[in-house]
Amino acid sequence: MAAPIPLLVYHDQRSRDLTDAEWQQIQSLLPAPKEQGRKRSDLRRVINGILYIIDTGIAWRKLPRRYDNNVTCWRYYIRWQGDGAWRRLHQQIEAQRARLNEHEAS
Numbered sequence: 001m002a003a004p005i006p007l008l009v010y011h012d013q014r015s016r017d018l019t020d021a022e023w024q025q026i027q028s029l030l031p032a033p034k035e036q037g038r039k040r041s042d043l044r045r046v047i048n049g050i051l052y053i054i055d056t057g058i059a060w061r062k063l064p065r066r067y068d069n070n071v072t073c074w075r076y077y078i079r080w081q082g083d084g085a086w087r088r089l090h091q092q093i094e095a096q097r098a099r100l101n102e103h104e105a106s
Helices: 020-029 043-056 070-083 085-105
Strands: none
Touching (some): 020 085, 043 085
């Protein structure tokens, strides 16, 4: 199993949740939904929940309900850590935010 991505802290409350542009960029990195079984969770909410945990450092059980079920978010995070998907998603999000910050600074 790959080493976990270091936890990064987002200091700007507004930058915590994915913007529409960030969501558009990372959707192609997400695994395709299964053709059978239960309906998949809203992955945008799940990713926002994971980012909230990373930002705040709170326990998974204290994740606000607006981010979906805490166990659901935790399971996706563990699964994506294991298969490398979280690293790709997180790198894409961070790259987009860095570009935005550079643009705003100039």
